[in-house]
Amino acid sequence: xxxxxxxxxxxxxxxxxxxxxxxxxxxxxxxxxxxxxxxxxxxxxxxxxxxxxxxxxxxxxxxxxxxxxxxxxxxxxxxxxxxxxxxxxxxxxxxxxxxxxxxxxxxxxxxxxxxxxxxxxxxxxxxxxxxxxxxxxxxxxxxxxxxxxxxxxxxxxxxxxxxxxxxxxxxxxxxxxxxxxxxxxxxxxxxxxxxxxxxxxxxxxxxxxxxxxxxxxxxxxxxxxxxxxxxxxxxxxxxxxxxxxxxxxxxxxxxxxxxxxxxxxxxxxxxxxxxxxx
Amino acid sequence: xxxxxxxxxxxxxxxxxxxxxxxxxxxxxxxxxxxxxxxxxxxxxxxxxxxxxxxxxxxxxxxxxxxxxxxxxxxxxxxxxxxxxxxxxxxxxxxxxxxxxxxxxxxxxxxxxxxxxxxxxxxxxxxxxxxxxxxxxxxxxxxxxxxxxxxxxxxxxxxxxxxxxxxxxxxxxxxxxxxxxxxxxxxxxxxxxxxxxxxxxxxxxxxxxxxxxxxxxxxxxxxxxxxxxxxxxxxxxxxxxxxxxxxxxxxxxxxxxxxxxxxxxxxxxxxxxxxxxxxxxxxxxxxxx
Numbered sequence: 001x002x003x004x005x006x007x008x009x010x011x012x013x014x015x016x017x018x019x020x021x022x023x024x025x026x027x028x029x030x031x032x033x034x035x036x037x038x039x040x041x042x043x044x045x046x047x048x049x050x051x052x053x054x055x056x057x058x059x060x061x062x063x064x065x066x067x068x069x070x071x072x073x074x075x076x077x078x079x080x081x082x083x084x085x086x087x088x089x090x091x092x093x094x095x096x097x098x099x100x101x102x103x104x105x106x107x108x109x110x111x112x113x114x115x116x117x118x119x120x121x122x123x124x125x126x127x128x129x130x131x132x133x134x135x136x137x138x139x140x141x142x143x144x145x146x147x148x149x150x151x152x153x154x155x156x157x158x159x160x161x162x163x164x165x166x167x168x169x170x171x172x173x174x175x176x177x178x179x180x181x182x183x184x185x186x187x188x189x190x191x192x193x194x195x196x197x198x199x200x201x202x203x204x205x206x207x208x209x210x211x212x213x214x215x216x217x218x219x220x221x222x223x224x225x226x227x228x229x230x231x232x233x234x235x236x237x238x239x240x241x242x243x244x245x246x247x248x249x250x251x252x253x254x255x256x257x258x259x260x261x262x263x264x265x266x267x268x269x270x271x272x273x274x275x276x277x278x
Numbered sequence: 279x280x281x282x283x284x285x286x287x288x289x290x291x292x293x294x295x296x297x298x299x300x301x302x303x304x305x306x307x308x309x310x311x312x313x314x315x316x317x318x319x320x321x322x323x324x325x326x327x328x329x330x331x332x333x334x335x336x337x338x339x340x341x342x343x344x345x346x347x348x349x350x351x352x353x354x355x356x357x358x359x360x361x362x363x364x365x366x367x368x369x370x371x372x373x374x375x376x377x378x379x380x381x382x383x384x385x386x387x388x389x390x391x392x393x394x395x396x397x398x399x400x401x402x403x404x405x406x407x408x409x410x411x412x413x414x415x416x417x418x419x420x421x422x423x424x425x426x427x428x429x430x431x432x433x434x435x436x437x438x439x440x441x442x443x444x445x446x447x448x449x450x451x452x453x454x455x456x457x458x459x460x461x462x463x464x465x466x467x468x469x470x471x472x473x474x475x476x477x478x479x480x481x482x483x484x485x486x487x488x489x490x491x492x493x494x495x496x497x498x499x500x501x502x503x504x505x506x507x508x509x510x511x512x513x514x515x516x517x518x519x520x521x522x523x524x525x526x527x528x529x530x531x532x533x534x535x536x537x538x539x540x541x542x543x544x545x546x547x548x549x550x551x552x553x554x555x556x557x558x559x560x561x562x563x564x565x566x567x
Contacts, residue, residue: 010472011379018375019387021368024416025440026393029405036408075314081307088296088308097315100323103547105501106399107521108540111528112322115329120533122325147318166301179302201395208398211503215525228400228504235404235508244408247401254396261396262389275452 033251036244048234048242049249056223057230057246063138064213064226065206068145073199076153080191081183084161085169095158101150110144110215117143136218141226144212149205153198159273160194161187193268197261197276204257208250330538341538346514347523351539353431354520355546358499361438362446362492368439369446369491370484376447377454391447394440399504406437407508429511434519437505442495449491453484482565486558493554500547 038045048054079098083091101109116122117134127134134140168190172182188195210228217224225233227250234243265276296304330338341347376388394402410417410428420427427433457480465475503521510517520543527536 014371014375015379015381018372021372021443022387022390025368025443026390028416029402029409029440030393030397032405032408033401036405071314075311078307078310078314081303082311085301086296086299086304086308090295094311094315097319100319103497103501103551105503105521105524105540105543107503107524108326108501108543111524111536111540112326114528115325115533115537116322118528118533120531143318147322150318169301173300173302183303204396208401210398210400211501211521214503215528228398231400231404243404247398247404250398250401254393254398254401257396258389258392261392262385266385275448 030251030255033244033247036240037248039244040241044241045245045248048239048245051242053225054227054230054242054246057225057227058249060138060141060225061207061227064141064145065203067142068149068206069199069203071146072150072202073153073195075150076155076157076198077191077195079154080157080161081187083158085166098154099151101147106148106209106211107215109147110212112147113140113143113216135216136224138224140216141213141224144216145206145209148209148212149202152202152205153195156194156198156201156273156276157191159275160191160271163274164190190271193264193271194273194276197264197272200257200260200264204254207253326537326540326544330534330541332534333538337534338538341535342542346518347520347539349515350518350520350523351542351546353434353518354500354543355550357431357434357438357519358496358502361435361499362442362496364439365442365446365495366488366492369443369495370450370488372443373447373450373454377451391444394442394444399441399502400508402440402505403437403508406433406440406505410436410509428509429513429517431510431517433509433511434506434517437509438499438502441502441505442499445494445498446488446491449494450484450487453487454480457483486561489554489558489561493551496550497547501543 079094082088083095114121114135117127117140118124119128119135121135134143168186169182172186173179177185207226208228209226210232213226214229214232217226217229227246231243231246231250234240234246264272269276330341333341342351372391376384376391407428408414410420410433412418412421412426412428414428417427425432427436462475462479465479470478501521503519506519507522510519510522512518512522520539524536524539527533527539
């Protein structure tokens with residue numbers, strides 16, 4: 001159904017109000033990031049981004065995402081295969097647990113790892129005896145990020161695979177294809193765009209996560225600060241141009257995510273879960 | 279459902295926990311799902327649930343009734359409630375405009391609604407602070423009317439408004455799209471005014487989605503950290519949010535206290551969710567009656 005202009009008298013008013021709300025609330029903050037970052041010119045913008053601490057933060061952010069995102073992508077496919085292709089008791093409980101990280105405060109998602117692996121955590125002493133560092137180290141950042149971003153891929157795949165049904169896979173199996181062949185040749189091609197969509201959202205959150213990683217990081221400059229934490233460190237040191245320059249890199253990441261996400265919604269809307277079809 | 283249909287035994291009552299299927303890979307997929315979920319979600323959750331009680335029941339109670347903890351819980355839940363409530367009419371307005379009218383640039387504007395999802399929270403936090411600080415453009419504007427925004431609970435509210443808006447818009451958009459236009463037209467033909475049509479036809483249809491959007495925005499706002507701590511000012515008893523208090527307790531190596539606050543947040547959120555579900559159920563029953 002095509003949207004048609006009705007209530008001709010009210011349309012301009014509604015449009016103006018909508019633009020006002022979105023402009024002030026959402027677009028203005030985005031603009032301010034770049035305006036502040038370039039406040040003292042292009043050279044002053046680039047300088048903080050080429051500092052060793054900033055480069056280390058970018059590298060660490062990429063490392064953490066490179067571990068967390070594939071883990072959650074594989075989990076998402078496994079969970080969707082179990083949930084959308086089989087009938088078993090306790091399914092809705094399982095789905096609730098998969099969604100749970102979305103309703104936890106990011107700070108709590110960091111806290112739980114400290115409760116397990118911190119100096120006074122359940123496994124703290126054992127880790128200390130064996131000289132393994134998790135909290136205030138990269139592995140802690142990975143664990144916190146993995147927990148926060150766990151539902152993203154599964155949530156895209158489960159409804160889509162439920163909609164698609166198992167007919168094509170059943171046909172392939174009946175014709176003699178093996179289990180893995182069926183998965184690679186039938187299932188994966190059917191879910192690839194939704195998988196990409198989920199990975200995209202998962203990655204954006206993994207690279208931008210702040211609360212959960214700030215709890216487990218200890219913010220050691222150049223060692224355990226991811227890019228969002230680097231923004232905070234600079235900001236608290238009153239290095240505003242540097243903070244906004246680092247923030248602009250993250251804002252750029254957000255914008256690229258938004259563009260790719262929108263393209264996927266336009267081009268492949270039939271191959272995404274129903275709630276993503278615009 | 280589909281797997282069940284494929285099964286030759288689907289019709290028979292089964293006592294087994296899983297219905298048979300010709301599809302392979304269940305043990306591997308399910309095994310991996312449960313192991314992963316157990317390690318990443320369930321084990322940490324058990325720690326969160328058990329560790330507060332190291333303080334004993336009275337210790338947990340003492341922690342949760344510390345004035346600073348109480349004030350922070352009140353602020354986090356209060357500001358989240360008000361922000362989510364404000365986002366209901368704002369989200370309805372934006373969702374309505376984007377689904378009902380055609381205008382140049384509509385899809386671009388529609389894409390921007392998701393920006394709070396895509397923008398890292400710390401980035402949003404420092405940007406909002408720059409805008410609403412006393413020297414910032416909107417901060418100075420509101421100050422002329424005697425309203426301090428940044429570094430007060432108002433700042434917390436503004437950040438949560440930013441975070442929550444897409445939840446309401448995205449929940450109501452599909453409902454507005456599917457709404458039967460004929461019913462509206464019938465109402466119009468029968469002489470209903472615009473206001474009546476909205477009140478009697480549109481609103482009842484979108485109400486469940488509005489409530490869902492509200493609860494999603496609320497749940498996200500309660501635990502929000504990154505976009506809030508910069509603009510909040512973090513004054514004890516005044517503008518300190520509950521997640522920040524968890525961080526402070528952890529810095530003092532008060533693990534059990536931090537866990538107690540975290541568990542309390544989870545419990546209150548869960549209670550709120552149950553209440554929302556109750557309202558939804560009530561509305562659904564009334565709709566059917």
